[in-house]
Amino acid sequence: MEIITVKNAQQGSQKAFNLLAQNLQAGAKVLGLATGSTPVELYKLIIASDLDFTDITTINLDEYVGLAPQDPQSYHYFMQKQLFAYKQFKQSFIPDGATPDLQNATKQYDQIIDENPIDFQILGIGQNGHIGFNEPQTSFNLKTHVTDLTDSTIAANARFFADNEQVPTQAISMGIASIMPSKQIVLMAWGADKAxxxxxxxxxxxxxxxxxxxxxxxxxxxxxxxxxxxAKL
Ligand code: GLP
Structure with a gap:
């Protein structure tokens, strides 16, 4: 893995954007997208750019179980607010965490990824080393699956909710075996909490x-x- 150290999130997001632009120029057609505060600067750069994404498919990593797309805490809502309302894409997929048939939703999502292999995957990282919502001890062999969130992840996410009771305890997430076949992966992290x-x-x-x-x-x-x-490298 190549490590690039920068002064701040702004500089790092610019580097990620440049890499994305290169990949698009080289023919990338499917982007894997992440939520959380980490990619927000990168999404601003995408919005401000004159790059054309109308031929680009996006596939998000994860969604909370039990939150409807219009719920302000859902990742559907986040993506709409941070990116999709301002930049047009060909089509965008986010796991359906509100469906009563979660098992079927995981299968359908794997099929979407099979049909649209990811060229460029953007990742953040949880304080416990999770990617997407693949918490510690999750098998590397899993594709899209339903997962119980760890106490530390629930605590880290509580800042976005009015009270702790409202923080979802489960999520539907692409697995490590869904993420690893991506042609290029860019993981970003900002701040001492991630060291x-x-x-x-x-x-x-x-x-x-x-x-x-x-x-x-x-x-x-x-x-x-x-x-x-x-700081701890
Ligand atoms: C959540 C998301 C991850 C994200 C992580 C870090 O758990 N499922 O995809 O990388 O949070 O969030 P942040 O970028 O806000 O630090």
Missing amino acids: TAIAQMVNGPITENCPASVLQQHPHATVIIDDAAA
Whole structure:
């Protein structure tokens, strides 16, 4: 994996944007998208750019179970607000966390990914090393699946909800086996809260205890981090 250290999120997002632009020029047609605060600057750069995305398909990593698309805390709503309302894409997929038939939704999502292999996957990282919602101990062999969120993830996400009771405890997420076939992966991380997870991902053993460590095995994984996130390397 290639590690690029930058001063701040702004610089790092610009580097990620440049890489994305290169990939689009080289023919990338399917983008894997992430939510969370990490990619917000990159999405602003995409919106401000004059790059044409009308031929580009997007596939999001995950969604909370039980939240309708119009719920302001859902990832559907997040994507609409941060990107889709301002930039036109060919088609966009986000897992359906509100369906009564979650198992069927996971199968359908795998089929969507099979039909639209991901060229360029954007990732953030959780403080416990999760990617998407692949929490520690999740098998590297899983594709899209329903998962219980760990207490630390629920606590980290609580800041977006009015009270702790409202934070979802389950999510539907692309698995490691859905993410790894992506041709190019760009993982970004900003801030000291991510320093331990970044050190484990880069220098630790490849283990399901730190889901992001699997990226050591990816032939084209680029990690863009600021100085604070790089502090324990
Ligand atoms: C959530 C998302 C991840 C994201 C992580 C980090 O758990 N499912 O995709 O990478 O949060 O969030 P943030 O970017 O806000 O630090």
